[in-house]
Amino acid sequence: MHDDPLPQPVLSVVIPLLNEEDNIRLLYERLVEVAGRANAPWEFIFVDDGSDDGTWEAITALHQRDPRVRAIRLTRRFGQTDAIVCGIRRAKGEIIVTMDGDLQNDPADIPQLVERLADGFDLVCGWRRNRQDAFWLRIAPSVIANTLIGWLTGVRLHDYGCSLKAYRAPLIRQTPLYAEFHRFIPALAVLTGATIVEVPVRHHPRLHGRTKYSLSRAWRVTFDMITVAFLLRCSANPLRFFGWLAGASAAVGIFFAVMAARAYAGPGAEVPQILPSSAVLLFWLAGQAIVMGFFSELQLVSMALTPSSTAEIS
Amino acid sequence: MSEPAVSLILPLPWWQSRLPDLCQELRRIFAPQVGSYELILVTDTADPQIGAHLRNLRKQFPEVHVLFTARRMGDSVALAVAVRAAKAQRLIILDPLLHVAVEDLPRLLEPMEQGIDLVCTWRWPSRTRGPSWITSTMFNALVRLVSQVPVHDLACRTFAVRRQALQDIPLYGDLHRFLPVFLARNGVPWCEVKIRPQRGQPMPKRPSSYMRRFFDLTTLAFLTRFSRRPLHLFGLLGLSSFTVGLLICLRLTYEKLVFHAALSQRPGLFLGVLLIVIGIQIASIGLLGELVIFTQARRVEDYYIRETLE
Numbered sequence: 001m002h003d004d005p006l007p008q009p010v011l012s013v014v015i016p017l018l019n020e021e022d023n024i025r026l027l028y029e030r031l032v033e034v035a036g037r038a039n040a041p042w043e044f045i046f047v048d049d050g051s052d053d054g055t056w057e058a059i060t061a062l063h064q065r066d067p068r069v070r071a072i073r074l075t076r077r078f079g080q081t082d083a084i085v086c087g088i089r090r091a092k093g094e095i096i097v098t099m100d101g102d103l104q105n106d107p108a109d110i111p112q113l114v115e116r117l118a119d120g121f122d123l124v125c126g127w128r129r130n131r132q133d134a135f136w137l138r139i140a141p142s143v144i145a146n147t148l149i150g151w152l153t154g155v156r157l158h159d160y161g162c163s164l165k166a167y168r169a170p171l172i173r174q175t176p177l178y179a180e181f182h183r184f185i186p187a188l189a190v191l192t193g194a195t196i197v198e199v200p201v202r203h204h205p206r207l208h209g210r211t212k213y214s215l216s217r218a219w220r221v222t223f224d225m226i227t228v229a230f231l232l233r234c235s236a237n238p239l240r241f242f243g244w245l246a247g248a249s250a251a252v253g254i255f256f257a258v259m260a261a262r263a264y265a266g267p268g269a270e271v272p273q274i275l276p277s278s279a280v281l282l283f284w285l286a287g288q289a290i291v292m293g294f295f296s297e298l299q300l301v302s303m304a305l306t307p308s309s310t311a312e313i314s
Numbered sequence: 315m316s317e318p319a320v321s322l323i324l325p326l327p328w329w330q331s332r333l334p335d336l337c338q339e340l341r342r343i344f345a346p347q348v349g350s351y352e353l354i355l356v357t358d359t360a361d362p363q364i365g366a367h368l369r370n371l372r373k374q375f376p377e378v379h380v381l382f383t384a385r386r387m388g389d390s391v392a393l394a395v396a397v398r399a400a401k402a403q404r405l406i407i408l409d410p411l412l413h414v415a416v417e418d419l420p421r422l423l424e425p426m427e428q429g430i431d432l433v434c435t436w437r438w439p440s441r442t443r444g445p446s447w448i449t450s451t452m453f454n455a456l457v458r459l460v461s462q463v464p465v466h467d468l469a470c471r472t473f474a475v476r477r478q479a480l481q482d483i484p485l486y487g488d489l490h491r492f493l494p495v496f497l498a499r500n501g502v503p504w505c506e507v508k509i510r511p512q513r514g515q516p517m518p519k520r521p522s523s524y525m526r527r528f529f530d531l532t533t534l535a536f537l538t539r540f541s542r543r544p545l546h547l548f549g550l551l552g553l554s555s556f557t558v559g560l561l562i563c564l565r566l567t568y569e570k571l572v573f574h575a576a577l578s579q580r581p582g583l584f585l586g587v588l589l590i591v592i593g594i595q596i597a598s599i600g601l602l603g604e605l606v607i608f609t610q611a612r613r614v615e616d617y618y619i620r621e622t623l624e
Contacts, residue, residue: 050501063623071623075501082617090622176611179543223549227604238605245598249591272578278587285591292598296605303609 006067009043011114012091012169016047016083017101021054022208028062028069030107035068038111045070046101047087050077080163081182088172097166102206104132105164109201113166122171122194125157125186126164126201133205137215145183145221152229153187157198160186164201180220184228191232238300242293246286253282318350318377320423321400324408325392326357329364332412337375339416347420356381356396393493394485400477407493409471413437415510422474425505432504433474434494436467437511453527460535463498466506468530475502482618492534499538500618542607542616548600552593559589 013031017024028044035042046059046069056073063069072086084098095114099105109126116124131139142161150156160183167189174192181188186196234241260275322340330336337353344351355368355378368380381399383392397405404426406419414435422433442450450469457468473494479502483489489496498504540547563586569575577583607614 060623069623073620073622075618075620076499078617086617086619174612176608178607178611178614178616219550220543220546223545224543226549227543227545227601230601230604231608235605235608238602241601242598245594249594270578274578274583274587277584281587281591285595288595289598292602296602299602299606299609 006043007041009068009093010040011038011042011095011097011110012045012087012093013042013097013099013107013110014045014047014084014087014091015099015101016049016080016087017051017055017059018049018077018083018212019051019053019055020101020209021051021058023101023103024055024058024062027101027103027107028066030103032066034107034110038114041068043068043070043092045072045087045091047071047083048073049079049083050074079180081177081180084182085177088169088177091169094169095166096169096172098163099165100163102209102211104204104206105162106202106204109164109199110166112201113164113199116197116199117166117168119197120195121197122168123186123189123196124166125159125196125198126162127157127159127198128162128203129158129200130203132203138211138213141215141218145225149184149187149225149228152225153184153190153232155187155190155196155232157186157196159198160184162201180217180224181228183221184224187228187232191235235300238296239293242289242296246289246293249282249289250286253279253286256282316350318352318402319348320344320351320404320406321402322351322353322406322408322419323393323396323400324353324355324412325389325396325410326355326359327410328359329361329367330412333367333371334374336412336416337371337378341375341377343417343420348423351377352401353378354381354396354400355379356383356392358383358385358387358392360385388487390485390487390490393490397477397480397485403477404474405477405480406474407472413512414470414472415512418509419472421509422472422507425507426474426476430503430505431476431479432494432497432502434465434467434498434504434506435470435472435509436465436506437470438508439510441511449524449527453531456531457495457534460531461492461495461499461538463495465495465498468492468495472509482615488530488533489537491530492537495534496537501620502618542614544603544607545597545600548596548603552595552597552600554593555589555596556593559586559591559593562586562589 015027020027024046031042031044046062048056048059048071056071059069059071063071070090072090074083074086087098088096095117097110097113099107099110105126113124113126131142133139142159146158146160149160163182165185171189171192171194172185175185175189175194176191177185177188186194189196230241256275256279260271260279263271263275333355340351340353353375357364357368357380359365359382365382372378372380379399381392381395383395387395393407404423406422414437422435425433440447454466454468458464471491475497479497483493483497483500485493494504536547562582566575566577566580566583566586570577
């Protein structure tokens with residue numbers, strides 16, 4: 001359709017979209033405006049995550065006008081993480097910027113983020129200092145989540161939930177992203193050795209469309225948080241984690257066993273049944289934990305033995 | 315040889331005396347209605363007699379192709395091998411028990427003209443009666459609930475599919491049993507066609523088949539919901555067990571401290587400790603599962619692309 005070859009883009013903006021037909025046009029115009037000032041070739045990758053309104057038609061119209069617009073349509077709604085990953089894998093720029101398609105992030109902030117990348121950081125996170133959302137339903141849970149994630153993973157940021165982020169492309173491609181891990185990108189990026197900085201960005205109230213978040217995700221986020229903390233701290237030496245578990249339960253088990261022994265040795269015939277049985281249970285748990293530890297090491301060995309997974313990290 | 319209009323794939327766990335009749339029937343029905351076709355029989359049997367039977371069949375019917383796979387490879391791999399060998403773009407996977415009417419099979423191809431990539435079958439009118447009707451209805455309702463794909467007859471494993479839709483699907487383990495649901499869930503355009511059940515075909519009914527259905531459901535739930543996030547399942551189970559155990563123990567500790575109740579003969583205390591230990595163990599297994607997925611994460615592609623604009 002477009003005959004003249006485009007210049008190799010320097011920067012790719014990846015935007016996951018779910019039912020945002022009213023916002024796309026305006027978003028695109030703002031992006032183009034910012035790109036025009038940037039004086040370097042950009043590309044825009046729209047990922048339609050199974051929208052059932054006119055989102056795809058709107059994207060198609062933009063693509064026909066502007067060859068810098070590339071688009072991917074997924075077969076159904078896979079979630080924000082998969083949509084971002086899919087866009088990132090196809091991006092051609094050395095710098096990748098992700099943002100929401102709901103116009104709450106401001107494209108005008110992109111140059112500011114990119115500047116910080118030039119300062120030598122690998123990942124620049126937006127920080128919505130003046131968040132324009134409902135307090136109890138959005139802001140309060142997010143403050144709790146940010147504190148918890150920072151505390152659990154050791155990567156302390158003000159705003160994990162802000163989608164507006166800029167990355168060096170090789171770094172984000174190395175970062176393991178799946179399931180619903182888009183919330184933990186900075187924490188996971190630390191695994192690949194990224195240096196991270198936060199930059200305050202603007203935040204606008206939603207004009208069109210509805211938010212796709214709800215509080216029901218809380219328990220899933222909680223478990224994901226535990227997973228990410230576990231992976232960050234223990235994925236290099238999981239035996240240590242399971243070893244601690246085994247050691248702790250064995251210690252409590254020994255305590256119970258000693259108590260039981262003293263009761264047997266002491267005067268009076270009655271020995272509380274709970275003491276020996278608890279000791280047995282805890283020893284059993286310790287044994288299981290050790291086996292799990294070995295098993296987890298085995299999994300790492302199997303990863304090391306498969307080609308490509310380690311070789312591509314350079 | 316030019317590309318046939320359709321490839322029929324029949325997994326063959328054992329020799330079926332109906333096969334020559336089936337081939338005749340297919341010739342009678344498919345040749346005029348659909349045009350050229352091929353029938354791929356895939357079997358893992360090592361029995362030389364069956365091999366001889368199949369070779370005879372092939373001599374008689376040149377449109378039949380027989381694939382022998384090693385016994386240990388499993389049904390999903392056998393299916394994958396057959397799909398790779400198929401020459402047509404449209405495939406009809408037949409149920410090994412053949413409990414649908416052959417005359418109705420060409421109807422599966424009709425929706426494919428309109429851009430549908432997957433046509434599931436629904437045996438109608440249902441020939442099951444009585445208690446097994448109740449259990450199979452319940453089973454299918456549960457399948458719908460778990461997978462959120464509104465299929466009606468998962469037990470009928472006959473379906474038509476465009477080969478392209480199977481391209482990126484890794485087939486392993488028990489996945490072949492839920493392939494239609496799995497594909498539909500991944501967004502392949504699909505529809506369901508009512509088709510008559512085969513007359514005179516006895517349904518094998520054993521107590522083990524109920525057990526099998528139960529395993530099918532748990533596998534399906536795991537594959538569709540938790541295979542990428544095991545801690546969501548194991549964490550919830552472990553946390554529930556841990557919490558109940560902790561509450562029991564706290565309650566008994568309270569009784570001991572406040573009322574000086576004797577706890578040595580209370581089974582509740584043992585139960586509490588047991589639940590705590592089991593909870594920790596289940597949650598640890600969940601973390602182990604997360605580690606397993608994580609080590610493969612960079613290569614996983616969990617999404618399917620309908621189209622791209624470049």
